[in-house]
Amino acid sequence: MSNGQPAIKAQVSLELIASLIICLVLMVGIARIFVWMNESIVKREQDYQKGRKISSKSHINNNKIDDKLINFYTPKKLYIFTEEKAQ
Amino acid sequence: MIYLADKKAQALVELAIFGTILLGALGFFLTNILVFNYSENLNMQTFRWTLEKAYQERKTYNNVNLIVIDDRAYPEFNNPLAIPSRLPLISSNNAVWSNDLLLSWDKDDYGDREDLPQLTIRVIDKNESLGYREYNFTLAGWIHTGKLTPSMVREKKDDYKDEYLMDGTKCSDTDGDGDIDCDGIYWYWKTLTKIKEKKFENGNFDVDNDGKEEFILDYCDEKQSCLYEANVMDFQEGEIDSSINSADLKKDILANQGFVGDYQQITQINPATYLKRQEDKDKIVTTRSIDMSDDFYYWVRLNRITTDLINQMRANDIIMIGIDDEQDGIIDRYEIYNQGQLKNMDVSGYDGKKQGIWFGISKKATTKTYEQWTTRY
Numbered sequence: 001m002s003n004g005q006p007a008i009k010a011q012v013s014l015e016l017i018a019s020l021i022i023c024l025v026l027m028v029g030i031a032r033i034f035v036w037m038n039e040s041i042v043k044r045e046q047d048y049q050k051g052r053k054i055s056s057k058s059h060i061n062n063n064k065i066d067d068k069l070i071n072f073y074t075p076k077k078l079y080i081f082t083e084e085k086a087q
Numbered sequence: 088m089i090y091l092a093d094k095k096a097q098a099l100v101e102l103a104i105f106g107t108i109l110l111g112a113l114g115f116f117l118t119n120i121l122v123f124n125y126s127e128n129l130n131m132q133t134f135r136w137t138l139e140k141a142y143q144e145r146k147t148y149n150n151v152n153l154i155v156i157d158d159r160a161y162p163e164f165n166n167p168l169a170i171p172s173r174l175p176l177i178s179s180n181n182a183v184w185s186n187d188l189l190l191s192w193d194k195d196d197y198g199d200r201e202d203l204p205q206l207t208i209r210v211i212d213k214n215e216s217l218g219y220r221e222y223n224f225t226l227a228g229w230i231h232t233g234k235l236t237p238s239m240v241r242e243k244k245d246d247y248k249d250e251y252l253m254d255g256t257k258c259s260d261t262d263g264d265g266d267i268d269c270d271g272i273y274w275y276w277k278t279l280t281k282i283k284e285k286k287f288e289n290g291n292f293d294v295d296n297d298g299k300e301e302f303i304l305d306y307c308d309e310k311q312s313c314l315y316e317a318n319v320m321d322f323q324e325g326e327i328d329s330s331i332n333s334a335d336l337k338k339d340i341l342a343n344q345g346f347v348g349d350y351q352q353i354t355q356i357n358p359a360t361y362l363k364r365q366e367d368k369d370k371i372v373t374t375r376s377i378d379m380s381d382d383f384y385y386w387v388r389l390n391r392i393t394t395d396l397i398n399q400m401r402a403n404d405i406i407m408i409g410i411d412d413e414q415d416g417i418i419d420r421y422e423i424y425n426q427g428q429l430k431n432m433d434v435s436g437y438d439g440k441k442q443g444i445w446f447g448i449s450k451k452a453t454t455k456t457y458e459q460w461t462t463r464y
Contacts, residue, residue, distance in 0.1 A: 015098035022102060030113055037120060041127075048131050055135050065139035070132050 032080045044073040114164020125159045126176055133178040140207065141184035148187055149204045152226075154179040154346055155219075156385055157211040158452055170360065173381040173452055175350055191289055194305045197318045200395055203227050206327055208346060208387065210450055222399050222448060224345075224387065228324030230301070232294055232317045237279040241293040243300065244277040251275040253298065253334055282306070287317075297323055299330055328390040328440070339416065340440045342388065349386040349445075355379060370463045380453045389444040392434040396446070400426035403449035409442045418443055 051069045058066040077084070133155045141151040155178050160171035196202040204226040211219045250258040250271035258269040276293065284306055291300035294317065302320040307313035322330045327345045336342070359378035364371060384405075389396075392406060400406075405425055409418035424432070437444055 012098065015096060019098045019102045022106070026106065026109065033113075033117070037124075041124070044128075044131075051135075055138055059139055059142040063143055065135055069135050072131075 029080050033078070036078050040075040044075070047073045111164060118161060118164055121161050122159075122174060125157075125161070125174075126178070129155060129157055129176050129178040130180075133180045134182075136209065137180040137182045138184075141182040144201075145184045145186050147202050148185050148192060149202075150181050150183045152179070152181045152204075152206045153209060154207070155209045155211065156448075156450075158381065158383060158450065160452075160454060170356070170377060170379065171454055173352070173354070173383075173454075175352065175383060175385075177348070192302070192304055192320065194318070197304055198229050200225060203229070203320070203325065206329070206345060208385075208448065210385070210448060212450060220401065222387075222446075224327045224389075224396070224446075225325040225393075226327055226329045227302075227320050227322045228391070229304075230295075230319050230321040230324055232319060234315045235282065235294060235306075235317055236315070237282050239294060239296070240279045240282060240287075241276040241296075242279065242290075243274050245274045247273055249273075282315075294319060295321065298334075299323060324391070326389055326391050326393055326396055327387070331440075335440075341443045344388040344390055344439060346385065346387050349388075351384040351386070351447075353382040355382070370461050372459065372461050374459045375456070376458075377454055377456045380451060383450040383452070384447040385450070387446040387448065388439060389446050390439040392429070392437050392444060394434075397426060397429045397434070400429070401449065402426075403451070405447040405449070407445040407447060408437055409444070411442055 051072055055065065055069045058069060133153060136155065137151055137153045140153055144151055157176045158173045159176060160173050163170075163172050166172075192202060206224045206226055208222045208224070209219045210222075250267060250269065250273060252258065252269060252271050255276050257275070258267045258271045260266060261268045276298075279292075287303055287306050290303050292303055293299060294301050294303070299322065301322070303317055304320060305318040307315070322328070329345060331340060331343050357378040357380070359376055361374075361376055363374040363376075365374075389406075403425075405423050406429060408422045408424070410420050410422055411417060412419045
């Protein structure tokens with residue numbers, strides 16, 4: 001009760017529901033970003049290790065290292081609330 | 088926490104406050120992870136490029152020293168306009184690939200710049216055909232000595248019993264308490280009594296009395312009826328002297344040379360940078376335009392200026408020379424020259440250990456974006 005006006009019923013519950021939904025969306029979004037980042041770091045390391053042996057030999061034919069061994073990784077697109085389209 | 092019964096949307100207001108803090112923290116983590124990621128990527132690329140360069144220089148006997156400099160734009164979480172900041176990234180690596188297992192120089196290498204040990208600085212620049220530009224600095228110079236007599240040549244001798252000071256005096260117990268009174272080194276300079284060609288060539292001796300060894304490439308003795316002169320590789324005569332040590336710094340030699348991490352960044356935000364919000368009855372139109380440039384100067388401290396170095400300079404690269412007008416050991420002013428001016432100058436007299444010489448590698452990065460979006464309600 002305040003100022004003689006009746007309080008809105010279940011105000012706190014309604015706000016809590018709205019807040020929880022927003023919190024949930026935020027947390028899912030944050031989690032997806034961090035999962036994507038970790039995955040990218042791991043995949044990049046794998047790609048780097050894959051080119052390890054080749055990178056010591058690739059110069060021999062043309063005196064120049066293969067550009068694929070310099071720019072060896074491009075991270076995949078980040079999808080937060082949609083699924084990645086099948087290739 | 089006080090429960091404010093007469094205020095509406097208490098929980099949402101709290102969420103708005105804590106949510107902002109949460110998003111700020113997220114932005115902070117994202118920015119830092121992104122910067123770390125760029126840096127790791129550059130480390131990986133640098134190692135591969137070092138392998139490539141080591142292979143290209145397999146006919147020499149030198150360790151390839153490569154420094155790669157890049158600059159990447161990254162968003163700052165506390166910047167509402169989202170004007171990107173540019174961050175310089177630096178990575179270095181070294182590798183050796185040689186066809187000669189003995190890793191030594193030949194007599195006919197004398198005078199060849201490519202056979203000298205070098206420091207390579209590669210600046211990533213997408214405007215270049217290779218995607219980068221490169222600067223090579225020699226770390227030693229070829230010197231032809233005058234006539235050498237044994238008394239002019241010193242070699243390092245190990246002594247595991249006694250300690251010596253840098254000037255060659257043996258540490259002793261001056262106050263008679265049974266302890267040696269100086270903290271010295273376990274080797275000393277021994278002056279030769281005779282120069283034996285076989286031992287002298289391909290050895291390391293001090294022939295110019297600077298307290299540092301030179302590599303003796305070629306020497307002739309009396310059997311060849313020559314002038315008792317030697318061709319040496321002097322590690323104090325390169326464009327960069329990488330042999331400066333703590334003993335030199337005590338003697339007021341200006342500072343360590345090479346790329347010591349000094350850089351200068353000038354960010355210029357042009358008038359075409361703005362954020363415009365136009366509110367209508369049913370929509371808001373937001374326009375974001377960014378037009379900015381960053382000018383970087385990466386400073387390399389030099390020992391000598393050479394013609395080869397001047398030829399490597401690009402349009403905006405400069406060399407800054409400290410001038411000591413009063414000859415009191417303090418730099419009074421700096422003179423700045425570009426490539427065109429240096430080509431018409433006699434640069435042989437400048438000495439980086441006495442006056443300070445800085446090579447400024449210039450890099451310009453521009454950012455131009457234009458976006459417009461509409462929010463309807």
